[in-house]
Amino acid sequence: MAEEHPPTFRYSAALAAEIESRWQDRWDTDRTFEAPNPAGPLADPDRVAGRPKLFVLDMFPYPSGAGLHVGHPLGYIGTDVFGRFRRMQGDNVLHAIGYDAFGLPAEQYAIDTGTHPRVRTEQNVATMRRQLRRLGLAHDQRRSVSTTDETYYRWTQWIFSAIFDAWYDENAGRARPVAELVAELEAGTRATPDGRAWSELSALERRLVIDDHRLAYIAEAPVNWCPGLGTVLANEEVTAEGRSDRGNYPVFRRNMRQWMMRITAYADRLIDDLDLLDWPEPIKTMQRNWIGRSHGAEVHFATGAGPVTVFTTRPDTLFGATFMVLAPEHPMVDALIPAAWPADTDARWSQGHASPMDAVGAYRAQAAAKTDVARQVEDRVKTGVFTGAYATNPVNGAAIPVFVADYVLMGYGTGAIMAVPGQDQRDWDFAVAYGLPIVRTVRPPDGWEGEAFLGDGPAMNSAFLDGLEVDDAKEAMIAWLERHGHGRGTVSYRLRDWLFSRQRYWGEPFPIIYDETGLPILLPASMLPVTLPPLEDFRPRTLDPDDAASDPELPLGRVADWAFVELDLGDGPRRYQRELNVMPQWAGSCWYELRYLDPTNTDTFCDPEVERYWMGPRGPGHPGGVDLYVGGVEHAVLHLLYARFWHKVLHDLGYVSSEEPYYRLFNQGYILAAAFKDERGIHVEAAAVEEGPDGTFTYEGRPVQREFGKMGKSLKNAVAPDDMYAEYGADTLRLYEMFMGPFDVSRPWATRDVVGCFRFLQRLWRNLVDEETGEGRVVEAPAADETRRRLHRTIAAVAADYQGLRFNTAVAKLMELNNHLIGVVATSGACPAEVAGPLVLMMAPLTPHLAEELWCRLGHATTLAYEPFPEPDPTLLVDAEIELPVQVNGKVRAHLLVASDADAPTIEAAALADERIAALLAGRAPKKVVVVPGRLVNIVA
Numbered sequence: 001m002a003e004e005h006p007p008t009f010r011y012s013a014a015l016a017a018e019i020e021s022r023w024q025d026r027w028d029t030d031r032t033f034e035a036p037n038p039a040g041p042l043a044d045p046d047r048v049a050g051r052p053k054l055f056v057l058d059m060f061p062y063p064s065g066a067g068l069h070v071g072h073p074l075g076y077i078g079t080d081v082f083g084r085f086r087r088m089q090g091d092n093v094l095h096a097i098g099y100d101a102f103g104l105p106a107e108q109y110a111i112d113t114g115t116h117p118r119v120r121t122e123q124n125v126a127t128m129r130r131q132l133r134r135l136g137l138a139h140d141q142r143r144s145v146s147t148t149d150e151t152y153y154r155w156t157q158w159i160f161s162a163i164f165d166a167w168y169d170e171n172a173g174r175a176r177p178v179a180e181l182v183a184e185l186e187a188g189t190r191a192t193p194d195g196r197a198w199s200e201l202s203a204l205e206r207r208l209v210i211d212d213h214r215l216a217y218i219a220e221a222p223v224n225w226c227p228g229l230g231t232v233l234a235n236e237e238v239t240a241e242g243r244s245d246r247g248n249y250p251v252f253r254r255n256m257r258q259w260m261m262r263i264t265a266y267a268d269r270l271i272d273d274l275d276l277l278d279w280p281e282p283i284k285t286m287q288r289n290w291i292g293r294s295h296g297a298e299v300h301f302a303t304g305a306g307p308v309t310v311f312t313t314r315p316d317t318l319f320g321a322t323f324m325v326l327a328p329e330h331p332m333v334d335a336l337i338p339a340a341w342p343a344d345t346d347a348r349w350s351q352g353h354a355s356p357m358d359a360v361g362a363y364r365a366q367a368a369a370k371t372d373v374a375r376q377v378e379d380r381v382k383t384g385v386f387t388g389a390y391a392t393n394p395v396n397g398a399a400i401p402v403f404v405a406d407y408v409l410m411g412y413g414t415g416a417i418m419a420v421p422g423q424d425q426r427d428w429d430f431a432v433a434y435g436l437p438i439v440r441t442v443r444p445p446d447g448w449e450g451e452a453f454l455g456d457g458p459a460m461n462s463a464f465l466d467g468l469e470v471d472d473a474k475e476a477m478i479a480w481l482e483r484h485g486h487g488r489g490t491v492s493y494r495l496r497d498w499l500f501s502r503q504r505y506w507g508e509p510f511p512i513i514y515d516e517t518g519l520p521i522l523l524p525a526s527m528l529p530v531t532l533p534p535l536e537d538f539r540p541r542t543l544d545p546d547d548a549a550s551d552p553e554l555p556l557g558r559v560a561d562w563a564f565v566e567l568d569l570g571d572g573p574r575r576y577q578r579e580l581n582v583m584p585q586w587a588g589s590c591w592y593e594l595r596y597l598d599p600t601n602t603d604t605f606c607d608p609e610v611e612r613y614w615m616g617p618r619g620p621g622h623p624g625g626v627d628l629y630v631g632g633v634e635h636a637v638l639h640l641l642y643a644r645f646w647h648k649v650l651h652d653l654g655y656v657s658s659e660e661p662y663y664r665l666f667n668q669g670y671i672l673a674a675a676f677k678d679e680r681g682i683h684v685e686a687a688a689v690e691e692g693p694d695g696t697f698t699y700e701g702r703p704v705q706r707e708f709g710k711m712g713k714s715l716k717n718a719v720a721p722d723d724m725y726a727e728y729g730a731d732t733l734r735l736y737e738m739f740m741g742p743f744d745v746s747r748p749w750a751t752r753d754v755v756g757c758f759r760f761l762q763r764l765w766r767n768l769v770d771e772e773t774g775e776g777r778v779v780e781a782p783a784a785d786e787t788r789r790r791l792h793r794t795i796a797a798v799a800a801d802y803q804g805l806r807f808n809t810a811v812a813k814l815m816e817l818n819n820h821l822i823g824v825v826a827t828s829g830a831c832p833a834e835v836a837g838p839l840v841l842m843m844a845p846l847t848p849h850l851a852e853e854l855w856c857r858l859g860h861a862t863t864l865a866y867e868p869f870p871e872p873d874p875t876l877l878v879d880a881e882i883e884l885p886v887q888v889n890g891k892v893r894a895h896l897l898v899a900s901d902a903d904a905p906t907i908e909a910a911a912l913a914d915e916r917i918a919a920l921l922a923g924r925a926p927k928k929v930v931v932v933p934g935r936l937v938n939i940v941a
Helices: 013-030 073-088 104-113 117-134 150-164 178-187 203-213 263-276 281-291 315-320 356-368 425-434 470-484 592-597 608-615 638-652 721-728 730-739 751-768 785-803 807-828 833-843 848-857 904-913 915-921
Strands: 053-058 092-096 166-169 174-177 216-226 231-233 252-261 294-303 308-312 323-326 384-392 399-405 416-419 487-492 512-514 520-522 564-568 573-578 628-631 665-667 671-677 689-691 697-699 702-710 881-888 891-899 928-932 936-940
Touching (some): 013 117, 013 730, 053 592, 073 092, 073 628, 073 730, 150 166, 150 520, 150 638, 166 178, 263 281, 294 470, 308 323, 308 487, 356 399, 416 425, 470 487, 592 608, 730 807, 730 848, 751 833, 785 807, 833 848, 881 915, 891 904, 891 915, 904 915, 904 928, 904 936
Parallel strands (some): 053 628
Antiparallel strands (some): 166 174, 216 252, 294 487, 323 416, 384 399, 512 520, 564 573, 671 702, 689 697, 881 891, 928 936
């Protein structure tokens, strides 16, 4: 129960709020956390000299309209603790935060609330800035950016321009400026696609050749079209059920004219350079799997419409290929289809359709309603339809039927597979369903009763391959294919080029215009930024969510005097049309770390000297990049992959010295919280749920079921940090989130447990400040030996924990030291200064406001942010005495206290002199005595 009259100077929520507000204002006034650059507007050479640099980065947050919940700051607090610790160790620490504010979520939220995206986004950013400031994060506020700032997206457009104006030279293994490609074509050192001299090509033909090489290009591409949202979606924005993750609308696969990024040119480097990075191995594996590099062979199967090429990683199984499957979108499907069914067509193959054209057409319509994600679900029933055509297996001349099935994707390999049911479970299931032959080509173990055999073994039923193990059989088959002109060894990738268009309003405009040819023209840098026009009616045109054949209406096209513009690009004023698509949300987050380095530079996105200082390679073989990048595992693939691609292009073109954007990656865990569902299976507000004495839960009198999940708006289980600030103060919230568990492990939130951390801070305050008078309780009297020893061990352990991001164990050690001090203060009435100062400095990274206040009360006039972190006395880290177990014939019979530096003979003599051991030996000499100093004594009797 609350005290009726608590002491006047007790550390309370009100006192914490006053202390925290005052120190946050002082940090701002004194510009405490501004990190100096070596050059440019933010330069301060004197502060840079002699200090190692440290660039700490949080993943770009999206400014949600609902504001922060207590799960959001977990990573931000962790990086702040680490950055503050390293600043105290003498590092020049750059730590900043900005806002990823473009994109579909922001626009959809604006639609839902009836406000313009810019108004709503700026309100959200302001809310988030306020909530983050209240946490006392040591950010350099000068460096904060938002992707929606015109001064920021000017450089996003500039980087797009650099990518558009570059091509990938496979011989050199890097991107080069398009101007160098033109020079080679003009000189004849590089051939044109049709072999004609460059001078013989028309101006239009030359433009087409160049556009075909660009890293950013336009193409007809299969996309996820969502009529209900009026835009194309990326794969990660589509659920496994083939619906939009926002709004739950149907999503359809269809071809559209889109901007693409040629990320596939970098596939090998994106995989190989993972070995240079200090990332969690599971994240590296996820990226490797996403890129999907596969070594195998291309095999040509003859058909009546020409050869169909498949890619296979198992060319050794070619003798077992008993049918072929094409993706519904494969360009050769129409050419293969005959007018009528072959006479012997199985009824299961035709599925009751009058003709192959009818059957394939109906199946394609079904497949168009499924996304790539839905089509790849492993346990889904495999469906398909016969095309009416046959192909010839090149190794044995067998005629094999050609099917269309949606489990084959046009975006992987060649969009066609040879089906070997004996060695592939999907093919086995399909073969069983459609009555197709099954031929095993790898001998399974004796007694095998399974279906498809996926393991290794000697080849069988494979003519010249019989008896060979898999790897040898692969090599022999590739050699045979190449010798007979039926294929070649090659490498394939799962990675597809990056779809880079969105049919919305709230995004970066492309710096592209079109002339009468319909080909893209890059605007000069002097015309950037291309700003978004004011548009009140920014909502996408209402479309029938189920109309797969509908076309998007581009909102930017509604502003005629923006969409069509008269410009003089050097050949006189001419009328052009702007690109009406906008860039995806990923664009701004691909390079934000670079803008943090040099945010006020108006001449370039980042001064090369500044980039080299903060992100340059640390030595030979080092890729450079951010020193510590912290964020959730949900961005393991796409954001990281896209950012790496942009960074590598900038490196190839000479704009940055680092080959990679993020050298060290750390994935923090999530904060989980109880969520509740009613009888309809709908989540209700967790804060309004009541728990009964029998452990059941009710909401507005109705029973609800409890579950646990990631804290957030969707589960209605969010806890606002503002509530925690008001109840306990920001330092308590910081401390609790770091104490809950290991930084990289998800942990459950329990508001009732926060009070434990609050009481620890109250006890810490009470050890140094008299609650009744407000006077200090710190004296210059020396600490007792045991207290001094505990202090220095804590210093060493806490420093190691901070460095290793083990914040929960650091808190535990600080609590142990403070508990010891409670006894010291209770006995003597005072706290030794030699303990108080280091304790406050150790607490500073975790609870910076309280630490600053106590540091000030200890008589210091300046901030402790740059005070050296305490150094332990090594002589106090070693025990004067240690306890060793003494074993007799393998069983512990006694424990022995000896000096920590005692040698083996001394330890042996002490063990044999021990009364219990002497009684067991009964005067007999032991056969053997083994002494392991510092660990044990083993006596063999």
